[in-house]
Amino acid sequence: QFRFAASVAEGRSPAVRWSPHLVASRRRAGDSVAPVMQADTSSPAIAVAYRNLEGGEASRHSKNSLARRLDEFFGVSARGSTMSSEIRAGCIAWMTMSYIMVVNPMILGNASESKNPMPQQSVMTATAMAAAFGSLVAGLVGGAPLGLMPGMGLNAYFAFGLCATFDVSWQEALSCCFVSGALLVTLAALGVCNFIVSVMLSDHLKKAITVAIGVFQALIGFQVMGLVVGSPDTLVTLGNLSFSNQPLYLALCGFCAISAMLASGGVPGAMLVGIWLMAFCSWAMGLADPPAGIVSLPEFNASFCISFAAWSPDSGKLTGMIVGTLVFLFVALFDLAGVQYGLMGMAGLLRDGAVPKGTSIFASAGLATMVGALLGTSPVIIANESSAGIVEGARTGLMACTVSALFVVSAFISPLLSAVPQVATAVPLVLIGAFMMSPSHGIDWDNLRVAIPSFLTVTVVPFTYSIHTGIVAGILMDLFLMACTKASKDHDMDVSGPSSKGPASRQTSMEMRLATPHGPPPSCADAKLESARHLLQTLRPTATAHAANMDPAKDEREEALRRALEVYMRATEGE
Numbered sequence: 001q002f003r004f005a006a007s008v009a010e011g012r013s014p015a016v017r018w019s020p021h022l023v024a025s026r027r028r029a030g031d032s033v034a035p036v037m038q039a040d041t042s043s044p045a046i047a048v049a050y051r052n053l054e055g056g057e058a059s060r061h062s063k064n065s066l067a068r069r070l071d072e073f074f075g076v077s078a079r080g081s082t083m084s085s086e087i088r089a090g091c092i093a094w095m096t097m098s099y100i101m102v103v104n105p106m107i108l109g110n111a112s113e114s115k116n117p118m119p120q121q122s123v124m125t126a127t128a129m130a131a132a133f134g135s136l137v138a139g140l141v142g143g144a145p146l147g148l149m150p151g152m153g154l155n156a157y158f159a160f161g162l163c164a165t166f167d168v169s170w171q172e173a174l175s176c177c178f179v180s181g182a183l184l185v186t187l188a189a190l191g192v193c194n195f196i197v198s199v200m201l202s203d204h205l206k207k208a209i210t211v212a213i214g215v216f217q218a219l220i221g222f223q224v225m226g227l228v229v230g231s232p233d234t235l236v237t238l239g240n241l242s243f244s245n246q247p248l249y250l251a252l253c254g255f256c257a258i259s260a261m262l263a264s265g266g267v268p269g270a271m272l273v274g275i276w277l278m279a280f281c282s283w284a285m286g287l288a289d290p291p292a293g294i295v296s297l298p299e300f301n302a303s304f305c306i307s308f309a310a311w312s313p314d315s316g317k318l319t320g321m322i323v324g325t326l327v328f329l330f331v332a333l334f335d336l337a338g339v340q341y342g343l344m345g346m347a348g349l350l351r352d353g354a355v356p357k358g359t360s361i362f363a364s365a366g367l368a369t370m371v372g373a374l375l376g377t378s379p380v381i382i383a384n385e386s387s388a389g390i391v392e393g394a395r396t397g398l399m400a401c402t403v404s405a406l407f408v409v410s411a412f413i414s415p416l417l418s419a420v421p422q423v424a425t426a427v428p429l430v431l432i433g434a435f436m437m438s439p440s441h442g443i444d445w446d447n448l449r450v451a452i453p454s455f456l457t458v459t460v461v462p463f464t465y466s467i468h469t470g471i472v473a474g475i476l477m478d479l480f481l482m483a484c485t486k487a488s489k490d491h492d493m494d495v496s497g498p499s500s501k502g503p504a505s506r507q508t509s510m511e512m513r514l515a516t517p518h519g520p521p522p523s524c525a526d527a528k529l530e531s532a533r534h535l536l537q538t539l540r541p542t543a544t545a546h547a548a549n550m551d552p553a554k555d556e557r558e559e560a561l562r563r564a565l566e567v568y569m570r571a572t573e574g575e
Contacts, residue, residue, distance in 0.1 A: 074143065074396040079349070085393040086145075090402025092272045093147050093389030096428050097403070098410060098417050100149045100383075101127050108378060111159040111170040118170050118376075122302035125411050126375035132407035134368025134380045139400030142360040145347055145390055146340065147403040148368055151381035153466060154331060158378040161327070166320025171307040174373045176321055178306060180328035181369030181379065187333070188362035197337045198354060205474050206353075207439035208454035210342030212461035212470050213384055214436025219462045221429035224422050225251040247287055247423050254278040254427045262431065271388055271428045278424035291419035298411040302376030328369075328379050334468040336365055339382045346436060347390045384467075387432045449485060453478040 071077050076086060105123040112118035127150055134148030162173045187193050201209075222228040226248040231237035239248060254274050261270035283290040310317040340362075344355045355361065361382070368380035389399050410417055444450045453474045461470030 070398065074139075074398040076396050076398060079395040081393060081395040083398070086396055086398040087402050088269045088272070089145070089389035089392035089394035090147075090399040091406065092269060092275075092392050092428075093383075093386050093394070093399065094403045094406040094410075095272055095275050095420075096385035096388045096425050097131070097147055097149050097383045098407075098420070099422055099425050100131070100152075101410060101414065102418050102422075103152070104150050104155055104377065107155045107159055108170070109159075111163040111173060116169060116171075119299065119301040121299040121414075123376055124414055125298035125300060126302060126372060126377040128298070128407045128411040128414075129375055130368050130372030130377050130380050131383075132404045132411075133371045134364055135400045135407065136404035137364035137367055138361055138382075139397030139404065142357045142364055142400075143397040144340070144344065144349070144355075144357065144361055145386065145394035145396060145399040146343060146361065147383045147386045147389070147400055148365060148380050149383045149407075150372060150378045151332070151335065153468075154328065154381065155378040157324075157327060157331070162320070162324040166317060166324065168310060168317055168320055168324070169307070171305045172310040172317065172321070173324065174306040174376065175308045175311065176324040176328055177377075177379050178370050178373035180325045180332065181366045181373065183325070183329050184332060184366030184369065185363050188359050188366060191359070193333065193337065193362040194354075194358050196333065197341060197358060200475055201337060201341070201471075202453075202478055203353060204443050204450045204454050205457060205471075205478055206338075206341045206345070207442050208457040208474060209338040209461075209467075209471060210345060210436055210439045212458045213339060213342050213387075213467065214433040215458060216462045216465075216467065217384055217387070217429045217436070218433030219465075221426040221433070224426035225255075225430070226423075227251075246285065247282070247421070250278060250281055250285070250287065251423045251427055254424070255430065258427060258431060269392065271392065271431070274427060275420070275424045278427065279420045282421045282424065283419070287423075288421040289419060291416045293415040295412055296415055298414075300375070304374060305376060306373055331468045332365065332369070332379055332381050333362075334471045335381050336362055338467060338471045339384060342436070342439075343382070343384075343386055343390060345439065346387060347395055349395065385429070385432075387436060388428050391432060391435050449481050452481065 067083060071083065074086070076083055101124050104127045105118075105120040108123050109118055109120060131147070131149040135146075138144050138146050138148055158170075158173055158177070162168055162176060163170060168176075184193075219228065226239045226245060228236050229239040239245070241248070243249065254277065257277065258270050258274035261267035261273065267273060279288075282288040309315060310321050312318070340355050340358065341350075344350055349356065365380055365382065372378070372380050389403070443454050445454075456477050457470045457474030459470075460473045461467050464470065
């Protein structure tokens, strides 16, 4: 390459002394070959060719080194992922999350009065920056493929529950957000958050939460598509199916297209492709206004307007401030506990049934809430839409960092994002619900002690439009049934005595009553007995047929095993 470049430039061969052995060895090691080449660079053309060759080698080496460092830092290869998959998944997750930049200012706008308006463009900037900060911390420190953003529900409580009910200004309400974020960071550092996840959330509830979030996202998607609408008679009903409802049919076509791409498995980034296809079709069909522009400078008019004046006992608003802060704290706490377990389990990243670096994930949400309050937005939680990136293959914090970078960029391209219709991002939410149904097979639906709290969680979340309400309902029912079964066990022990044997000693009357009619009572003794019987039947004909050819020591061991199995079966069947 060096000789060719120089020869073309000057029409002659440069005077270069090569060391072939060293060049080959350094190339195999990925190092630059420039130090082992000695060229006569007195000629300008030869000097230019020499510098170009050296720069090309250094550039390739630098790129490989950067990719390797990112891979090692985030553990991309160790978790069975690739750099391209993580970045593509981050783009998809960001697209499904970006609606919050449009919706959040609309909801928080209800918290302001005509004399004290909350600047919409500034809230949009604050939303993007808070989401970027939270996702960045979750990716770098928590190493989790989770995107964070201001939570739906919490922003509604900010506007209608805190500001409207307690007559609190939006500047004062931001102080409640800040204090709740600080408390969340403190509880995470003390281990209280992990205690709630490990102790208060049983294994079946954790699986039920994942399923509930999937159903909830599907309901939201169907609602935005227009397939499910409100009804004064039946609460919800089927939407308008006439052909005049073009957004619905556009969404259904997008649903079919993305489903086909996902099922075939041959289209990387199927959801991202589907979102932009539906966006372009909606602009072309006149269903949504095309973007008036692409780039605009972010505004920070609502930043650092936070006010702590209402925390004074003389303000008359102290009670409302305390109540609002506690609501923000506990809603975010239970929401984070359930969602992070569900999404990390969906990604296959749980370790011994726990979320690795769960404390860091809780703290990242708390810190992002504090930053968001200073910039002018409502509390930040994990986005359910992160599941879109996980479905696409995200397994590391690189996905979260990609989301963070795109949210920073989105603060400058708000006109383009504002023009993407919600119907385009609603379809992936429905499809993601299908991926989140898999944990349901791990719930023992034949045992009502497990089935009732799980069912309550799965149904209450979508029916109340609230994740934390369903989680609390499931926890309370789980604790109630736990207390009932414990009291029943104590009663059975008192009646039968400690020396009694038989089925009653292994299975309480309450457990018998909690077994569903279509499922067998939960007992493992029968299964063990059946396994022993099957093994014994297998050994007997083998010993008879091959007794002459068997090794004496092996024959003795199998005979001892047969005798032990017979004794076990007689003892078990006699109980």
